[in-house]
Each structure stands twice: as C-alpha cells, then as structure tokens.
Amino acid sequence: MTHSFNSLTQRLFVELTHCGHDITIEFDINDAVTMQAVELFQPELIIAPFLKRAIPETIWRKHTCFIVHPGIVGDRGPCALDWAIMNNTPEWGVTVLQANAEMDAGDIWAAETFPMRLTKKGGLYRHEVVEAAVKAVLTAVRRFETGKFKPQPLDYANPAARGRLHALIRQTDRSIDWQHDSAQTILKKINAADGFPGVLDTLYGEPYYLFDACIEEHLSGKPGEIIAKRNNAICRASVDGALWIGHVKRKNTAESTFKLSATLALKDHLADVPEISFNSFSTKPISTYRDIWFEQRNNVGYLHFPFYNGAMDTTQCQRLRVAYLQATQCNVRVIVLMGGSDFWCNGIHLNHIEHAQSPADESWCNINAMNDLVHAIITTNRQLTFAALQGNAGAGGVFLSLATDSVYARESVVLNPHYKSMGNLYGSEYWTYLLPKRVSKDHAESLAQNRLPISAQAACNMGLIDDCFALDQTDFKKKITQLAETLATDPNYPTLLQQKNQQRATDEQQKPLQSYRDEELRHMQLNFYGFDPSYHVARYHFAHKIPHGWTPLYLARHRRV
Ligand code: COA
Numbered sequence: 001m002t003h004s005f006n007s008l009t010q011r012l013f014v015e016l017t018h019c020g021h022d023i024t025i026e027f028d029i030n031d032a033v034t035m036q037a038v039e040l041f042q043p044e045l046i047i048a049p050f051l052k053r054a055i056p057e058t059i060w061r062k063h064t065c066f067i068v069h070p071g072i073v074g075d076r077g078p079c080a081l082d083w084a085i086m087n088n089t090p091e092w093g094v095t096v097l098q099a100n101a102e103m104d105a106g107d108i109w110a111a112e113t114f115p116m117r118l119t120k121k122g123g124l125y126r127h128e129v130v131e132a133a134v135k136a137v138l139t140a141v142r143r144f145e146t147g148k149f150k151p152q153p154l155d156y157a158n159p160a161a162r163g164r165l166h167a168l169i170r171q172t173d174r175s176i177d178w179q180h181d182s183a184q185t186i187l188k189k190i191n192a193a194d195g196f197p198g199v200l201d202t203l204y205g206e207p208y209y210l211f212d213a214c215i216e217e218h219l220s221g222k223p224g225e226i227i228a229k230r231n232n233a234i235c236r237a238s239v240d241g242a243l244w245i246g247h248v249k250r251k252n253t254a255e256s257t258f259k260l261s262a263t264l265a266l267k268d269h270l271a272d273v274p275e276i277s278f279n280s281f282s283t284k285p286i287s288t289y290r291d292i293w294f295e296q297r298n299n300v301g302y303l304h305f306p307f308y309n310g311a312m313d314t315t316q317c318q319r320l321r322v323a324y325l326q327a328t329q330c331n332v333r334v335i336v337l338m339g340g341s342d343f344w345c346n347g348i349h350l351n352h353i354e355h356a357q358s359p360a361d362e363s364w365c366n367i368n369a370m371n372d373l374v375h376a377i378i379t380t381n382r383q384l385t386f387a388a389l390q391g392n393a394g395a396g397g398v399f400l401s402l403a404t405d406s407v408y409a410r411e412s413v414v415l416n417p418h419y420k421s422m423g424n425l426y427g428s429e430y431w432t433y434l435l436p437k438r439v440s441k442d443h444a445e446s447l448a449q450n451r452l453p454i455s456a457q458a459a460c461n462m463g464l465i466d467d468c469f470a471l472d473q474t475d476f477k478k479k480i481t482q483l484a485e486t487l488a489t490d491p492n493y494p495t496l497l498q499q500k501n502q503q504r505a506t507d508e509q510q511k512p513l514q515s516y517r518d519e520e521l522r523h524m525q526l527n528f529y530g531f532d533p534s535y536h537v538a539r540y541h542f543a544h545k546i547p548h549g550w551t552p553l554y555l556a557r558h559r560r561v
Contacts, residue, residue, distance in 0.1 A: 001037075001065075002050045003028050004548070005453075005555060007392060008068070008130050009049045010414045014455040015134050016047075016141070025555040027548045031056040037551075038063065041558035045144055047137060048099070055099045065099035066109060066140055070129050073111045074156060075163025076104035081121050081129070082169045085192035092116050092124075094132040096140040098151055107151035109140035120194040120212070126342050126391065131412060131471065171200040176210075178224035183215050183238040190245070195259075195309070198249055204269045211259060212246030212308050217287040219276065226269075228276040231319070232261030232308075233289045235276070244289035246308055258351050258543045261313070280323050281330075291316065292323050294330075299488040300481070301332035301383075306340025310397055313349035314362070317369035321376050328382055333488040336386040336480060337377075337404060339397075341473055344389040344413075347396030347429075350422070354543040359536060360528040367428050367524055370396055371517055374429050377403035378513065381501050384487060388480045389413050389456070389465070390473055395422065398464075399429035402438060405500060407465040408483070409456035410476040417464060421451045421552070423538030426523035433507075433516040438463050451554045 002009045005025060016023050026037035028051055038046070038059055046065040048055060055065050071080035072093040084092045093113035098106040112132035117124065143149035155161060174193055176186050190213035193199045198209025203226075212233075221227035221237035228235035233246040248265050250257045263270060280292045295302045305312075305320050312320070327335050339345055348366040356362035377385060377400075387401035389409035394416035401407050409415070417435075419427035435444050443462045447454070456468035470476040487493065527535045540546070553560050 003052045010453040024557040027551040060099040069095045072163045074161035076165040079169040082192045096136045109151045110136040112136045120191045122195040174199045183241045207251035208248040216242040234262045256544045299333045300484040301327045301335045304338045310343025310346035311349040313352040314365045314369045321373040334484045343391045344393040345397030346394045351543045363528045374403045396429045399431040402434040409468045413456040414453045423535035428520040
C-alpha cells in the first residue's frame with residue numbers, strides 16, 4: 001500500500017517478488033478503496049513503503065501492517081530526512097514498525113542505520129534509504145514468517161531509541177537569508193528540501209521554490225544577486241561566494257505549476273545575465289555546476305551526464321551528442337557512458353515538453369534529438385562502448401543504454417524498459433532494433449505489456465544487460481574502471497572492434513537504421529499529433545503530479561478479475 005509506485009516501492013516490489021512472495025500494489029486513495037483492496041486480496045501482510053496518511057484502523061486492527069519509516073528508532077513525525085539533513089545528523093536510518101493508533105509509534109520489527117552523506121535529500125533517499133529499507137523490510141518479513149518473533153515496543157528509556165518526535169518542517173524553518181547565510185548553509189537548506197517541496201524564495205520579485213543547488217568555487221557578487229547563467233542553471237551570490245540553482249518551481253496559488261530548469265522558468269529576466277560556459281573536457285577539478293563532463297584515464301573515456309531526475313530535454317540531448325562525438329575523437333579505446341549517480345537516464349524531458357507552447361512539436365524535437373544521440377552511439381566505429389548504470393533508468397533511458405556495446409548496472413538498480421504507461425507511448429530510440437538483439441520475442445513482449453520494473457539481476461538473466469555487480473557506488477565504479485581498462489588493453493581488442501563494425505554493416509544491409517527510426521516515428525507522430533490524446537493527458541498528469549484516482553491494473557493484480 002503506497003502513495004505512489006516510487007523508487008523505494010519499486011525496489012521492494014522486485015526484491016520481494018524475487019524472494020517468491022506474491023505481491024500486489026494498491027495506491028492509497030481513500031479508506032473505502034483501501035478496504036476494498038484488502039477485502040479482494042486478503043493479504044497475509046501489508047507493507048507501506050511510502051504513505052502520506054495513516055492506515056485506517058479497520059485495517060491495522062485485522063492485518064499486520066509494516067510502516068517503512070525513513071528515520072532511526074524512536075524518530076517520529078513527518079519530514080524525517082529533511083530534519084536529519086538540517087540538523088547535521090551524522091548517522092540516520094530506516095525503521096520498520098507495525099501500524100497502530102499512534103503515528104510512527106508502533107512496535108519495531110527491524111531497523112537499519114547508515115552514515116549521512118553531503119547530498120540532496122532525493123539522493124539519500126534513492127541510495128542510503130532504499131538500501132537500508134530493503135534490508136530492514138526483508139528482515140522484518142522473515143521474522144514475520146517465523147510466526148514467533150515478538151516486535152519490540154518503542155521505549156525511550158532504551159538508549160538504542162535515539163530518535164524523538166519532531167514537528168512538521170515549515171518553509172520558515174527552511175528560509176534563506178541571502179544577506180547572512182553562507183553558501184554551505186544555503187546548500188544544506190536546499191538539499192534538505194530536494195526534490196520536494198523545495199525552499200520557498202523570491203526571484204525577480206516572484207515566489208519560487210528552489211531545487212538542485214551546488215556550490216560555485218570562483219564566482220562571487222552582491223549577496224542575493226543573480227550573477228551568471230549556464231545551460232539550465234543560474235548562479236546566485238551569497239555572502240561568501242555563490243551557488244548554482246538548477247531547477248525552480250513557481251509558487252502560484254491560482255494554478256498548478258511544476259518544476260522547470262531555472263533558465264527556462266526565468267528566461268524573460270536573464271537577457272543581461274552573463275553566460276559563463278564550462279568546458280566539459282577540462283581536466284581541472286573544480287566545484288561548479290556541470291551537467292556533462294568527460295574524464296580520460298588509461299585509454300578509457302568516461303562521459304558523465306547527471307541530468308536532474310534523469311530527464312533529457314532537446315538541448316541536453318544535443319549537447320550530450322556533441323560531447324559524445326568529441327569523446328570519440330579523443331585518444332581512447334573504450335567510452336563509458338556514466339549517466340548520473342541517482343539516475344542513468346529517464347528519457348525525454350516531460351516537464352519541459354509540458355511547458356512548451358506546442359507540447360506536440362517539443363515532443364517531436366526532443367525524441368529526434370534523443371534519436372540523433374542514440375544513432376551516434378550505435379554507429380561509433382572507432383571505440384567499444386559501455387553503459388555504466390550507477391542509478392535507475394526508465395523508458396527511453398533504458399533503450400539509450402542498449403545503444404552501447406556492453407551494458408552494466410549496479411546491483412540495486414531498477415529498470416523500467418517500457419513506454420506504455422506514459423499514455424500508450426510507442427517509444428523510439430531505435431528500440432525496435434536494439435531490444436530484439438538482446439532479448440527473446442517473449443521477453444520483449446512481456447516487458448512492454450507488463451509495464452513493471454525489473455531488477456538489474458532479472459535484466460541480466462534475460463540478456464537485456466550484460467552484467468550487474470556491487471551494491472555500493474564506489475565499488476561499482478571501481479569494477480567498471482577495471483573492466484574498461486582490461487578491455488582497452490586486451491590483445492583481442494582490434495578483433496572485437498572489427499567484429500562490432502562488421503556486425504553493424506551486416507545489420508545495416510539487412511535493414512537500415514533509418515527504416516527502424518522512420519517506423520518508430522510514424523507511431524510517435526500519432527502519439528503526438530493523432531486523435532488519441534492519451535499521451536498528452538498522461539504527461540499532463542505526470543508533470544502536474546495529479547493524485548491517482550485509481551491503481552492501474554498492471555499493478556493492482558487483485559483487481560484484475
Ligand atoms: N521527464 C521529466 N521528469 C521526470 C522524468 C522525465 N522523463 N522522469 C522522471 N522525472 C522526475 C519525476 O517527475 C520526479 O520529479 P520530482 O523531483 O519533482 O519528484 C523525479 O523525476 C523522480 O521521479 P520518480 O518517479 O519519483 O522516480 P522513480 O525512480 O520513483 O520512478 C520512473 C522512475 C522512470 C518509473 C518514473 O519517473 C517515470 O515513469 N518517468 C517517466 C519516464 C518516461 O515516460 N519518459 C518519457 C518517454 S522516453
């Protein structure tokens with residue numbers, strides 16, 4: 001039972017399914033609908049990984065319900081991670097407790113801790129919290145299965161219960177004083193509110209929520225002033241330096257708004273703000289905003305593109321293609337596409353499309369720019385290429401990774417290799433060429449029809465990706481480096497490169513890449529410009545985060561009868 005099928009819920013879904021449990025999903029819509037779902041499925045156990053309200057009493061009295069709370073033992077209340085970041089807490093955790101009449105005060109089934117890291121709240125959630133939650137939930141489920149385990153009542157006299165009840169965090173707790181706060185303090189405040197709800201602030205006299213901040217090392221100016229812009233971000237001076245802000249959301253009580261890149265949202269004000277470019281191929285390690293950069297070591301090139309939320313708009317696709325082509329001209333034998341640490345890629349940028357004057361035209365431009373990038377990767381004939389999935393990938397992002405010669409994922413990565421849940425979108429990115437090369441017809445069909453997330457291991461088993469290893473990010477990167485460097489020095493390298501080029505030439509002869517692209521785009525044209533508005537409706541709901549009115553049947557198995 002969950003508010004939405006978010007990354008934690010997806011990961012628990014794939015892990016518990018892997019353990020052989022019979023799982024169905026119900027979104028928390030209202031008490032009556034939840035009770036109906038419980039009646040239909042008659043679960044042995046209910047797990048709530050991500051809820052925004054209490055479970056109805058009629059349910060927790062009759063069924064054991066596990067609440068996954070992103071806090072240490074004893075921590076109670078909303079915004080647990082936000083407070084942990086704001087208070088500079090060195091260690092945090094996840095507790096699995098049993099739902100009862102008091103919020104977050106139920107008996108404890110399992111708990112895990114982790115050291116905190118200086119990063120955005122979303123980053124902590126997608127890595128540390130997800131890993132700790134998986135461990136704690138699996139332990140709690142095993143204990144539940146024994147039928148003998150007695151969960152521990154919360155007892156503040158126990159020194160292990162280090163958490164406390166905390167209040168809701170308000171925007172006044174988060175507010176930035178640009179005339180006094182240091183860049184580090186501002187970064188902490190924005191990190192603690194990323195990606196929801198953001199820090200409410202004022203830009204050019206209008207209220208905006210700020211997201212996606214990073215420290216600038218060299219620029220400075222009058223505190224509070226916007227002193228530079230670069231690609232999607234603006235740079236704002238603090239008393240002791242400056243910070244970049246990548247994304248903002250306009251506060252508007254009259255109509256619904258959504259997150260946009262800062263330069264897009266503020267474009268009418270930025271004409272006179274200097275554009276300070278960044279050389280993606282610079283070897284100088286500096287702290288600044290960069291959404292594409294390249295590193296070269298021992299005949300291997302690493303191209304990083306940690307785009308916010310893994311979404312790639314038209315210009316980001318174009319800039320990444322230019323950088324990629326430049327990488328192919330470097331003296332490297334292997335190119336590794338690193339993506340970002342939170343997401344590898346989630347496909348075209350649905351928020352920027354939604355914001356465009358003609359979303360249909362912008363969808364068309366975005367998918368064509370994405371296809372140009374995929375084409376450049378598929379047709380690379382001077383290097384062997386890797387995709388190194390440090391973080392999750394979804395929709396077009398997964399198919400982008402298949403354009404490389406070898407796809408590797410961190411073990412805890414979750415993939416969504418399908419488009420259909422976005423209003424029956426057909427998809428492009430040459431998937432009709434790339435997918436059948438890797439998986440059987442049956443697997444390809446079930447991936448598209450089921451619309452479910454799969455674990456890296458499951459992707460590996462069906463041949464979608466080549467391998468998965470390491471839970472930890474550092475270990476994953478080490479192993480990727482090792483694999484890439486070994487390949488670059490392999491005496492067999494010239495033969496492997498030649499085989500790849502031969503295979504490409506044969507494939508091209510059998511059916512040109514352009515034909516795959518044309519066929520896919522014919523379907524996409526109907527999605528964008530045809531009579532069926534499903535894609536536009538689904539994208540609107542996605543960007544505006546319209547609450548679910550029902551749980552889709554591909555998740556709610558109990559409702560399929
Ligand atoms: N465009 C714009 N924003 C995107 C995005 C995209 N393609 N994919 C993800 N996001 C944003 C979400 O809106 C969310 O924004 P928030 O920071 O305001 O909360 C954030 O990324 C995290 O996404 P979330 O859904 O919470 O992450 P997840 O790991 O739980 O789920 C996906 C991942 C891929 C299943 C889900 O984000 C998704 O369905 N994305 C759309 C994929 C798609 O259809 N792409 C277009 C076709 S190629």
